[in-house]
Amino acid sequence: MADTSIPLEINHLHKSFNGNPVLNGLSLKAQKGDVITLIGASGSGKSTFLRCMNLLEMPDQGELIVHGEAIGFKVDRKGQRQPEDWKQVERIRARLSMVFQNFNLWPHMTLIENVMAAPVHVLKMPKAQAREKGMALLKRVGLSERASYFPTQMSGGQQQRGAIARALAMDPEVMLFDEPTSALDPELVGDVLHVMHELADEGRTMIVVTHEMDFARDVSNHVMFLHQGLIEEQGAPGDILTSPRSERLQQFLAPRY
């Protein structure tokens, strides 16, 4: 029997695009309260790895286990791997909230409508309750004043904090962050990182793809360095970021010092 206390477990994930291998057998185990950062040069596969976790990309091989529930796969007529049961995928996606690099707030909805949409349409939460909850979350990320604003009326930093509130509204067991600060102006990065730091302190399980080495060092408890779709080196940030063993990680970190 699988261990239901582990929020997310991934074994030997492979993925290629048009015959070009991108992920070459990646594994990861997130315990409750873990903050795992994925670092690596662009093209190392870290974003694809994250997108495979909630099946926005379909892994070619490998095992995905969410709270002990393994996702079933089958191979369709064209030889493509498909989930056995899309309902299961939707159920699992609802438990793993994602925050995108480009925020992807829905532009035709106000901020509070953005936050309410998934709880109402996926979890079937009553609207009044979703609104109440959404307002509380907006207050947490410092945006209660902006609830009735449309995304185009907000700065990038505000949009990203709004997107984090939208992700939190699902009460996710694991939060996936895909380079959440890469599209932001430098002076807006701090606010978003601050919110993420608070979430980590609360004991939320987070997997973060990022270029922010300070965040990786100060907030996460586990760092994975990816290179060409493989884990080149991983460990506690205090170890691998201060005394990297592999040459590639040394090179990757070098220009920063």
Place this chain on the structure above:
Amino acid sequence: MEQLSTLWQPVLSWMNGNDIFTPNTFEMYWSGLVNTVHLVFVSLVIGLIIAVPLAIARGSSNLWIRKPVWFFTYLFRGTPLLIQLYLAYYGFAFIPGIQDTWLWFFLEDPIYPALLAFTLNTAAYTTEIFHGAIQSTPRGEIEAARAYGMNRFTMLRRIVLPSAFRRALPAYGNEVIFMLHASAIAFVVSITDLTGAAYYIYARFYAPFAAFLFVAVLYMALSFSIQGLFKYLEKRLLGHLKPQS
């Protein structure tokens, strides 16, 4: 050769055995085709000639020039061509005493009222197409012409219109196909155009599929030839606008 004739044999025997596709009906389709092409071609040419000055006037800064042209295009683009055809057809025919004048020589033949309605209609649409193209002339082209001291007429003739015509080409191609299709209503004022020929043959033999499917294919062939022609023209004349790779 022999093989060809064995291939043709079933076709020939089928043609001998049927009433619908006979030399007689083919003659009818042929004259229908001639009428359709004649109607569409003449009204397109005259409409085009009218549309050029109207399009320039449509963009005039003088309200008394601009507004009447706008009103003309508004009326003709806002109402069905069928109504315009009826107005041209009955509007003259029912003028008391007109049948005794020399004008009746023209008006007796429904082709003239039809030409009148079609010409004004396509002139209205073409005016708007050209107007849009003229309006979208890049500012830089005009400024450059001004900088070299061209007067307004020269600028219009040498710079603005040639560039606008090219940009209007795709939309005008659609207008030509639209006119071809719209001309099918000519048969309601008893012109035997392509659709009229098909209708006659349908009524005579009670064979709607043979009659209407056949002209549908003819219209399609005409439409796609026109489309191909305009694609070719676009490639020749608009190639300079494509990003060079």
Place this chain on the structure above:
Amino acid sequence: MLDLHGYGPRLLEGSLLTLELALLSLLLAVLLGLLSASAKLSSSRILRGIAHVYTLVIRGVPDLVLMLLLFYGGQIGINMATDWIYSEFDVDIFININAFVAGVVTIGIIFGAYMSETFRGAFLAVDEGLLEAGRAYGMRPWAVFRHIRFPLMMRHALPGLGNNWMVLLKTTALVSIIGLSDMVKVAAEATKATHEPFLFMIPVALGYLLIASVSEWCFMKLRQRFDIGFSSGGSSWNN
């Protein structure tokens, strides 16, 4: 007072018929347009092929020829079917192809093809990331379509939809040729009877212009509705 020689009420009925016909055709055209736009964007080669042939044929053939084919041909097709049923099963069915139905179906099919191009472009204009965000939170495909894809797509589709509607409205005049008493048909009959073409044709022309103006207003309202969140109006973040 305008003396319509007693044709006034019939003209009014005719204009109602024009409106009904236009609105029902629009409904059918939007449905067919959405379906065939989805088919064009689907991964199935067969569906894509069918949708492309559909628009190709409609673009090539005059509206009136399609209408005549469907109206007269449809009747004979159905007669052949009912005759066969009568000879085989001894059941006598009589179905008359109603000119109204033929009109709605033809106009709907024709404009469905034009709408499919409008919708296809509009679907492609929606940022894939916004749909992905919906999927990432576990939304079902239908929920993604209804709450994200459709409203965002409509913003891009509305101008084309408006143009198509204006053309469709004028195309309804063709049904007078297959015998439906729309306002054009009533005006034509009145003209033949009274020899006063302008008295009847001009009010009908004005009727079309009136409907067009009202629809323009409706489309403006709809545009405002779907422009929500995109317009520069309202408060902005830096105030």
